Amino acid sequence: MENVLLVVLLLLALTLIGVVLLQRSEGGGLGMGGGGGGGGVMSSRGAASALSKLTWVLGIAFLGASLALTIISAQNSADSSVTDLIAPAEETTDTGATQAPTTLPDASDLLPESDAPATDTPATDAPASDAPVAPPRAD
Template sequence: MENVVLTVHLLLALALIGVVLLQRSEGGGLGMGGGGGGAMTGRAAATALGKVTWILAIAFIITSLTLTVLAAQKAGGSSVLDRITDAPLREEPADPVLPGTGGDLLPPAADDTAPLTPTAD
C-alpha cells in the first residue's frame, strides 16, 4: 500500500511541476518572452490550468499526509532516544595501545619489517 501511495505521490509531483511550468507568467519576471499558441488562449487557458493546478496540489497534499500516517504507524511508538538509553554501555579500554613498539608514534625499527626481496614459490 505504501509503495502505491508513494508512486502516486511522485507522479503527482511531476504533473504539478509540468502544469506550473505550462502556466503563463503574469508578472513578467523570468517569463518575459511569453509567446502563446495552442488550442486554448487567453483567460480560458489560465482558468483551466489554474483549476488543474489546484486539483493536483490538493491531491499532492493528501498523498503527503497519507504517507506521513503510514510512516507513523510503522514506527511502532518507539523513539530513537528509547533505543539509546536501553542499550548496554560499551566498556572501552582505559589506556589504548597503538600498534608498534611501546605505543609511541614512531615507525617500527628496520629489523622488524619484512624483507623487500621477493620469495620464490
C-alpha cells in the first residue's frame, strides 16, 4: 500500500510542477495581471482560472496523499525503531524501570578481522620466561 501511495504522490508532484510551469508569470493568478478581453473559457483569463483551480485541486490531493503516506508509514513502524538496529534492546524490570544490557561486546568483535590485534604475540619486548633478567653490566 505504501508503494502505491508513493507512486501516486510522485505522479501528483510531477503533474503539479507541470501545471505551475504552464501558468502565466505576470501575476494573473493574484488579480494583478493586465490585458485579455472577455471572460470566456478559452480566453487568457479563463485559462488562468482553470489552471489555478487545477493547481488548487492538485495541491490538496498532494497534501492528502502526503498525510496518508505519513500515517501508514507510522503505523507500520510503530513497534520498531532505528536505535533497535544499533543497540541491543533494553531489559525491563518488574518495577517498570529499564536497565542497560548486562553484557558488553568485546572490543575484538567490533573490529574487522584485518584490524584486530594479534593475541599470540606478547604486548612488550619482555622475554617469554619467568626468569629474572640481569641488568646490563656497566664497564
